[in-house]
Amino acid sequence: MIICQGPALCVQTDRREASAQVLAMQPPEEYLFSHKRFYFQPQLATAEYLDSLEDFEIRDSDVFLVTYPKSGTTWTQNILSLIYHEGHRDGTEDIDLLDRVPWLEYNIRGTDYINRPSPRLFACHLPYYMVPKGLRNKRGKVIYVSRNPKDVLVSYYHFSKIAVKIETAEDFDSFMEKFLSGKVLASLWLDHVEGWYGHKDNFNILFLTYEEMKKDLRSSVLKICNFLGKKLTEKELHDVVDKASFDKQRRDPRTNYEHLPPDIIEKGKGHFLRKGTVGDWKNTMTVAQSERFDSVFKERMQNLPFRFCWDINEELPS
Numbered sequence: 001m002i003i004c005q006g007p008a009l010c011v012q013t014d015r016r017e018a019s020a021q022v023l024a025m026q027p028p029e030e031y032l033f034s035h036k037r038f039y040f041q042p043q044l045a046t047a048e049y050l051d052s053l054e055d056f057e058i059r060d061s062d063v064f065l066v067t068y069p070k071s072g073t074t075w076t077q078n079i080l081s082l083i084y085h086e087g088h089r090d091g092t093e094d095i096d097l098l099d100r101v102p103w104l105e106y107n108i109r110g111t112d113y114i115n116r117p118s119p120r121l122f123a124c125h126l127p128y129y130m131v132p133k134g135l136r137n138k139r140g141k142v143i144y145v146s147r148n149p150k151d152v153l154v155s156y157y158h159f160s161k162i163a164v165k166i167e168t169a170e171d172f173d174s175f176m177e178k179f180l181s182g183k184v185l186a187s188l189w190l191d192h193v194e195g196w197y198g199h200k201d202n203f204n205i206l207f208l209t210y211e212e213m214k215k216d217l218r219s220s221v222l223k224i225c226n227f228l229g230k231k232l233t234e235k236e237l238h239d240v241v242d243k244a245s246f247d248k249q250r251r252d253p254r255t256n257y258e259h260l261p262p263d264i265i266e267k268g269k270g271h272f273l274r275k276g277t278v279g280d281w282k283n284t285m286t287v288a289q290s291e292r293f294d295s296v297f298k299e300r301m302q303n304l305p306f307r308f309c310w311d312i313n314e315e316l317p318s
């Protein structure tokens with residue numbers, strides 16, 4: 001089975017040959033593969049497979065977590081697994097998170113995940129127009145998690161230093177320019193979020209933000225449970241919230257991706273779960289960089305319903 005973390009981290013536990021074939025098709029210096037106006041990780045995505053997703057058969061019980069990278073994907077994957085799997089909550093099962101909630105666009109190919117019992121859980125970074133058409137007809141459920149794009153940018157920048165398969169940022173300025181022009185995995189943040197929000201009526205969808213999860217994780221888990229029609233006891237809810245905390249997740253090698261080999265994550269350069277805070281962009285971006293970011297993002301942000309801390313002098317929520 002191919003195991004992937006986001007667009008950037010991928011490893012296979014078996015069936016290595018499938019990925020080796022795909023790898024052989026791509027020159028190693030190519031970090032981005034464009035298909036239908038969207039950037040993918042070239043080692044794993046093929047146009048043929050991506051096109052086949054259109055007809056991927058959706059079950060009403062399917063749950064799709066959709067994010068732009070670095071927005072809280074792993075966190076929500078963990079929450080979904082904890083909500084649905086008692087053995088995960090009580091620690092009696094030793095199943096990899098990425099087997100629980102695999103990547104639709106990268107790692108169900110060649111696996112039998114599609115034949116698993118319901119409810120099937122998937123994660124993806126796909127734009128709204130590339131997901132299976134069944135989803136676009138309101139079958140299955142979609143949870144869309146977004147995060148302040150300034151924090152996304154900073155998280156992505158640091159991640160590029162530890163993720164071997166994505167281009168290492170030379171410096172923050174040049175990485176920011178790539179981010180602002182959408183020349184990164186998953187393309188332009190604005191297009192992704194606007195696309196999903198603008199087409200929300202076609203989907204059975206719940207929008208969440210990283211910031212609201214940080215502010216009140218218990219309420220966010222309850223919101224997810226209500227959307228999924230899943231009732232947890234007080235003890236179960238407590239266990240989900242407890243095991244999804246940043247500290248617990250960081251200490252768990254499975255959710256901090258410490259088990260991934262060094263050709264996926266470079267050891268000793270940082271952790272996947274880095275800081276897990278709101279507003280860390282203020283520690284990295286200068287006033288000039290923030291203003292440059294605003295000059296591209298601010299106007300279009302006003303059409304979105306999500307309210308993020310934007311100005312460098314604005315106080316962060318407690």
Ligand SMILES: Nc1ncnc2c1ncn2[C@@H]1O[C@H](COP(=O)(O)OS(=O)(=O)O)[C@@H](OP(=O)(O)O)[C@H]1O
Nearest residue numbers: 006069070071072073074075155246273274275276
């Ligand atoms: N439990 C928990 N609580 C708070 N924050 C968390 C948690 N789990 C992951 N994270 C933070 O999410 C950031 C990684 O985002 P993703 O998981 O979406 O990355 S990826 O797209 O799957 O590569 C990355 O953010 P930064 O720390 O700002 O870099 C992670 O630390």
